Amino acid sequence: MDLFMNIKGQNKAKLLKLLEANTFTFKENLTILNNIKSDNIIGIVLKGYLQIVQIDHNGNRTLIEELENNDVFGSYLSSLNNNEYELITKEESTVILIDYQHIVNYQENSKQYYNNFVKNLLMILMEKMQEKNERIEILTKKGIRNKLLEYFNIISKKRGTNTIYLPYTYSTLADYLAVDRSAMMREIKNLKEEGLIETKNGRIRLLYEKFN
């Protein structure tokens, strides 16, 4: 899903001007906004790879979102608590930043490209919403085992296969599930010993039939 779908080259330029969008390129490993929350902006990743990380008062870092080409981030992040967010480039990245107010306050109606842009943004948000709901479903499961199984179910259903290729490290998975890594490893070991799964490298094969 592309934010600029149905918006041709020169109209895209007009649109970006209309919305007072700014394009930036950042070298890798830079914290480019450490207070996304207070800035009411929408960002679009044109190229690169970034992470949104939350840092609490103990200095614990939680991965909130990963951003790749065409991903959209911003505004909807809670501006209501004291935790800090960091937006970090993990590769050299190019992003477009737009003030959210510029998007919604623009009242003129005749510009096709503007209307398309709003609709595209809506569709992207719908997708993101689904991802958030998936994560909530996993997080609301009680116990590490149930979180893991729910995660496996969702992924395997999505990919249509019983073999799951972790898209990241086990450490990151533990963060995603919001559990202690060593405790998670212990549970994975249990699942293996009980014959419910097999693992090899970052690959997990589910040996049970659909779970719920």
Added chain:
Amino acid sequence: MDLFMNIKGQNKAKLLKLLEANTFTFKENLTILNNIKSDNIIGIVLKGYLQIVQIDHNGNRTLIEELENNDVFGSYLSSLNNNEYELITKEESTVILIDYQHIVNYQENSKQYYNNFVKNLLMILMEKMQEKNERIEILTKKGIRNKLLEYFNIISKKRGTNTIYLPYTYSTLADYLAVDRSAMMREIKNLKEEGLIETKNGRIRLLYEKFN
């Protein structure tokens, strides 16, 4: 935030016709859609009060969303796992149902009311996204105590006061935090004994200065 903001009476009627929207009124305590996921729809609550509840294979019920006047629900619910959802009226309720595809596939651009509708939907979704993110922030905290404190922080910040009026029962709060109710009560007792909070009826007063 009203989904029909800037859409006048007769245009609203035109819009609903254009989108092939259907309006229904249901008596209280009815399960009106038990497979929201598979139906790719957007619903708007005109009047009443409904809940979206998830039922897992053990029959455990988890409250996913509460819906009141002008709330929007639907499509973005994960269609990817096997859990069942139920949409239940808790009061007599009137809802509008629209096929999501009718919204996004409509290509004509000249109808102001259609464009406004899309933009309004976008804004509502942004708000919902914030709520989801708040819940994720809470759920990713480790331990019941930290979940509670994060919840208190968010609410008190939002209301701008140190006194929190629970919008629902403690049982429901435990569901929201995805923890065992009795364990949560125990932790609340601990917080009281340590002098961090005071409670009376459904009212919680925070006795500490900002937490993180």
Added chain:
DNA sequence: AGTTAAAAGTTGCAACTGCAACAAAAAAAA
């Protein structure tokens, strides 16, 4: 190829949490 850093894999242990099973209080219904 050799060094350094990151991730995976383990374990003991104390603290925490879920569960079950109640009693008491409050709210809703009759």
Added chain:
DNA sequence: TTTTTTTTGTTGCAGTTGCAACTTTTAACT
């Protein structure tokens, strides 16, 4: 006002989890 239902408040206990501390393995640099 009684009765019934829901919610709150408690507790013991077993099983689970987080934490700290390490070793081994894998990946990334130089």
